[in-house]
Amino acid sequence: MSFSRARLAAVALLVAGATAVAVPAQAAGGHRALSRFDDGSFESPKVPANSFTELTAGQSIGPWRVTSGSVDLIGAGFWQAAEGDQSVDLNGSNTGAVAQTFTTVPGATYSVTYALAGNPAAAPAVKTGRVLVDGQDFQDFSFDITGKTPAAMGYVGRQLSFVAQGASTTLTFASTTTGAAGPVVDDVQVKECKPCCG
Structure with missing residues (x-):
């Protein structure tokens, strides 16, 4: 496929909020929690420019x-990123999911923000997926690629918050779209809320 290499300088993010309370963390599958949430823009490892790498469950x-299926790690210039150079298509050759486990303070509230778009190369027009916290569905999302292009992906912002129930929390982004062109996620940020955080 041939894609334009042009990139927009700015991305307008629209925020849609959702709040829920997490249940105790389930088994993290032997993965140690990071001391803090990291690399929400999927910048490592670097993928060759204008290309992508498919990764499968366990990688x-x-x-x-x-954590399931396969995803595509998109390199710089392949299409517009919301932040940095890279992003993730949650569908590789099939429906996939990615997760990160990080340390949290039990009882503390955390805010999660992320940029959402969709692979504009193929149907379906509406890409769907969900965000899970410790295995529980916290937010379903959808994105319509109508009118979107690799140079103008049309990222929108999404937000949710959760109350940590344990010393570690697992955040998962999972596609519910069939096929090889799914929802695209980038610029994931997790911050502990102070008393004024809504």
Whole structure:
């Protein structure tokens, strides 16, 4: 496929909020929690420019791990990133998911923000997926690729918050779209809320 290499300088993020309370963490599959959430822009490892790498369940993208199916790690210039150079298509050759486990303070509230788009190369027009916290569905999402292009992906911002129940928490982004062109995620940020955080 041939894609334009042009990139937009700025991305307008629209915020849609959702709040829920996490249940105790389930088994993390032997993965140690990071001391803090890291690499929310999927910048490591670097993928050759204008290309992508498919990763399957059990493989890692820096601190993230592919927990099911397959995903594509998109390199610089292949299409527009929301932040940095790289992003993740949650569908590789099939429906996939990525997760990261990091340390948390039990009882503390955390805010999660992320940029959402969709692979514009193929149907379906509406890409769907969900965000899970410790295995529990916290937010379903959808993105319509109509009118979007590799140079203008149309990223939108999404937000949710959770109350940590344990010393570590696992955050998962999972596609619910069939096929090889799924929702695209980038610029994931996790911050502990102070008393004023809403």
